[in-house]
Amino acid sequence: MTRKASPTIALFPEASFGxxxxxxxxxxxxxxxxxxxxxxxxxxxxGVFADYGFQEYQLxxxxxxxxxxxxxxxxxxxxxxxxxxRLSPIDQLETYVAPTWEAIxxxxxxxxxxxxxxxxxxxxxxxxxxxxxxxxxxxxxGCPWVRVVSCAETELPDAxxxxxxSGLAADDxxxxxxxxxxxAAVAPAHDRFNRLxxxxxxxxxxxxxxxxxxxxxxxxxxxxxxRRQRAEPLDPARFVYLEGCVRSEGPFDVPVFPRxxxxxxxxxxxxxxxxxxxxxxxxxxxxxxxxxxxxxxxxGLRDSYRAVPDNVYLDAxxxxxxxVAKSDLFIHHGGNNSFCEALRFGVPSLIMPYCWDGxxxxxxxxxxxxxxxxxRVGWSDDELENVILGLMADGEMRYRLEENAATMAQAPGTxxxxxxxxxxxxx
Amino acid sequence: xxxxxxxxRTNHLDLAQRILDVARQRGFEAGAHLPEQQIASLCNVxxxxxxxxxxxxxxxxxxxxxxxxxxRLAVDLTNQASLAADLPSAEEDELAEMILRxxxxxxxxxxxxxxxLMRRYSxxxxxxxKALKKLTDENLLDRAPGQSWLFRRAPDDPEAQGESYxxxxxxxPAAILAPGFRLDGTRAAALRQAMEAxxxxxxxxxxxxxxxxxxxxxxxxxxxxAANRFxxxxxxxxxxxxxxxxxxxxxxxxxxxxxxxxxxTILDQLESRQYEVAADLLRVHLRLSxxxxxxxxxxxxxxxxxxxxxxx
Numbered sequence: 130m131t132r133k134a135s136p137t138i139a140l141f142p143e144a145s146f147g148x149x150x151x152x153x154x155x156x157x158x159x160x161x162x163x164x165x166x167x168x169x170x171x172x173x174x175x176g177v178f179a180d181y182g183f184q185e186y187q188l189x190x191x192x193x194x195x196x197x198x199x200x201x202x203x204x205x206x207x208x209x210x211x212x213x214x215r216l217s218p219i220d221q222l223e224t225y226v227a228p229t230w231e232a233i234x235x236x237x238x239x240x241x242x243x244x245x246x247x248x249x250x251x252x253x254x255x256x257x258x259x260x261x262x263x264x265x266x267x268x269x270x271g272c273p274w275v276r277v278v279s280c281a282e283t284e285l286p287d288a289x290x291x292x293x294x295s296g297l298a299a300d301d302x303x304x305x306x307x308x309x310x311x312x313a314a315v316a317p318a319h320d321r322f323n324r325l326x327x328x329x330x331x332x333x334x335x336x337x338x339x340x341x342x343x344x345x346x347x348x349x350x351x352x353x354x355x356r357r358q359r360a361e362p363l364d365p366a367r368f369v370y371l372e373g374c375v376r377s378e379g380p381f382d383v384p385v386f387p388r389x390x391x392x393x394x395x396x397x398x399x400x401x402x403x404x405x406x407x408x409x410x411x412x413x414x415x416x417x418x419x420x421x422x423x424x425x426x427x428x429g430l431r432d433s434y435r436a437v438p439d440n441v442y443l444d445a446x447x448x449x450x451x452x453v454a455k456s457d458l459f460i461h462h463g464g465n466n467s468f469c470e471a472l473r474f475g476v477p478s479l480i481m482p483y484c485w486d487g488x489x490x491x492x493x494x495x496x497x498x499x500x501x502x503x504x505r506v507g508w509s510d511d512e513l514e515n516v517i518l519g520l521m522a523d524g525e526m527r528y529r530l531e532e533n534a535a536t537m538a539q540a541p542g543t544x545x546x547x548x549x550x551x552x553x554x555x556x
Numbered sequence: 557x558x559x560x561x562x563x564x565r566t567n568h569l570d571l572a573q574r575i576l577d578v579a580r581q582r583g584f585e586a587g588a589h590l591p592e593q594q595i596a597s598l599c600n601v602x603x604x605x606x607x608x609x610x611x612x613x614x615x616x617x618x619x620x621x622x623x624x625x626x627x628r629l630a631v632d633l634t635n636q637a638s639l640a641a642d643l644p645s646a647e648e649d650e651l652a653e654m655i656l657r658x659x660x661x662x663x664x665x666x667x668x669x670x671x672x673l674m675r676r677y678s679x680x681x682x683x684x685x686k687a688l689k690k691l692t693d694e695n696l697l698d699r700a701p702g703q704s705w706l707f708r709r710a711p712d713d714p715e716a717q718g719e720s721y722x723x724x725x726x727x728x729p730a731a732i733l734a735p736g737f738r739l740d741g742t743r744a745a746a747l748r749q750a751m752e753a754x755x756x757x758x759x760x761x762x763x764x765x766x767x768x769x770x771x772x773x774x775x776x777x778x779x780x781x782a783a784n785r786f787x788x789x790x791x792x793x794x795x796x797x798x799x800x801x802x803x804x805x806x807x808x809x810x811x812x813x814x815x816x817x818x819x820x821t822i823l824d825q826l827e828s829r830q831y832e833v834a835a836d837l838l839r840v841h842l843r844l845s846x847x848x849x850x851x852x853x854x855x856x857x858x859x860x861x862x863x864x865x866x867x868x
Binding site for chain 1: 762855
């Protein structure tokens with residue numbers, strides 16, 4: 130590889146806000162170092178990266194959905210899965226996890242040909258893949274590829290790490306049962322994915338795995354304070370821990386509330402979780418009686434809410450890192466970006482997960498004393514009130530989180546990622 | 557419950573702002589004499605309210621009183637796009653702001669009544685009525701049957717925001733292209749200065765509220781410059797909706813700064829009377845400003861744009 134003054138780094142996040150905005154953070158740091166970060170994106174995400182000033186290359190799609198079909202798809206998606214989000218992680222395997230893997234494999238299959246063509250044209254110096262599945266075209270691109278593990282650390286299996294998506298402790302006796310059921314549930318999707326790999330000239334992956342470690346560089350977001358001990362330690366030459374990876378956002382002015390007293394609590398369940406209007410409504414009713422101010426992300430469903438309490442402010446979108454930085458408590462779904470942002474700014478987390486690695490992060494928050502885990506169902510008002518007030522009153526937790534935040538601030542994950550990627554390109 | 561504080565009378569505040577607008581339009585410089593009679597006839601009012609408004613401006617340091625010659629302008633108006641922010645707000649203005657803020661946060665329903673507003677804000681009936689009249693005059697609210705009022709739809713959800721951009725794409729370039737467009741040079745110069753100052757701030761210190769004020773001012777400058785008064789009215793009405801809380805969500809500083817640079821380029825072309833180029837650039841600016849952020853996304857699912865109705 131010839132050394133370039135301004136290497137082109139193609140970032141390819143999956144079509145979710147967590148990965149997309151995580152990559153924005155890395156791209157900002159790459160740009161600050163003189164590289165040329167560009168984005169490969171799925172059709173739905175065109176414009177998201179351009180708004181941060183990055184060139185986008187949209188993957189052509191033969192997605193036949195019209196706007197109204199897309200609306201119907203999501204109506205059906207929400208109707209089908211909202212009940213599933215109230216199930217235990219093991220009971221989500223057949224209902225949510227397996228169908229989602231099928232859809233992810235579809236994405237990989239559909240992207241393969243256009244991605245190969247794009248790689249030929251783009252000729253990047255490196256590709257950064259922030260996804261949960263491999264795209265064989267990247268392995269054939271003729272440049273190093275970097276894997277970003279922007280989910281919980283459980284995404285990389287190990288005997289001492291709980292199974293991915295299980296929400297279990299590492300030594301939980303039900304571990305084997307979960308693993309067996311997981312492998313069975315995802316087997317059809319996995320078989321299909323391995324066929325894609327074989328046809329593309331890549332070796333098949335072991336059961337249950339959809340993405341291998343990069344031979345060049347792997348970046349993990351997991352901050353030290355929640356990191357796990359592994360039976361087989363990761364090779365530090367290829368695996369770099371980032372201590373989170375928080376993007377820069379503009380300043381956030383805390384709104385004036387009609388009832389303007391008390392600590393500030395931020396609630397965001399992500400774009401998918403915002404659709405659980407019933408849950409958020411129930412929480413708002415409780416917030417009304419608490420001595421705090423609440424900022425609530427309701428996505429595009431603002432009109433679903435009425436008589437919002439005077440100590441609550443809701444909006445469709447917030448510059449999340451800037452809001453978290455001013456908050457005393459962050460209630461979220463356990464998305465890894467949200468979890469890392471809470472840690473980066475020394476804010477305790479109340480995690481109410483609904484799917485995927487949210488369960489793993491909720492479990493880890495409890496184990497490491499950086500927050501609490503509360504199920505989305507079955508809580509009583511008194512229980513939620515006690516958890517919220519307890520977290521805000523926990524001086525010892527706050528002190529530990531602030532110490533950790535100071536350490537994380539000294540070594541921003543975005544900088545570490547950019548340095549590691551550029552070092553790889555320049556070797 | 558939030559109570560409304562005692563404030564100066566609205567008509568004096570309005571007149572104070574009008575005096576400044578007249579002074580700016582006529583190119584009055586700092587130190588210019590402001591004879592009460594002349595100001596009264598320029599503003600079509602008697603001398604008594606003019607005196608009260610000038611006293612208000614004196615308290616704010618915008619005007620100074622000299623025993624021998626009377627009132628004089630104390631500031632350079634070209635350096636300030638608007639002095640409205642420096643003037644105190646009237647009681648009903650403050651209440652109107654609170655009503656809009658609470659509607660945006662869905663603390664108020666789409667329909668409100670005088671009685672409920674009096675109780676909520678501990679305000680007198682006449683203050684509530686004035687606030688409602690102000691919001692009605694600004695086309696933000698409609699009178700409904702009985703003692704109730706209905707909020708008009710604000711561009712604070714993805715679909716309404718999309719329609720708002722479509723509307724502006726149709727009319728704003730047309731405002732420039734219709735024969736007879738006139739740019740207010742003094743206002744444009746003040747805007748340019750303010751936009752350049754905002755652009756010079758580091759990202760972490762970027763003032764989003766100031767951006768919103770300048771953005772509305774910039775597009776208002778174009779609306780006011782149109783020779784077709786119906787175009788001006790339609791755009792001005794729409795701009796008022798964009799002043800509402802909750803209409804600027806989801807924009808990051810990089811894009812806001814880029815947007816300011818686009819404004820400056822359009823101003824360059826307007827000042828050079830290159831109206832067709834300015835209209836084309838404005839079209840591009842509006843297209844780029846339209847948020848493309850999906851409403852929902854999930855692994856393996858097509859990203860969702862526009863609204864999704866409340867789940868069952």
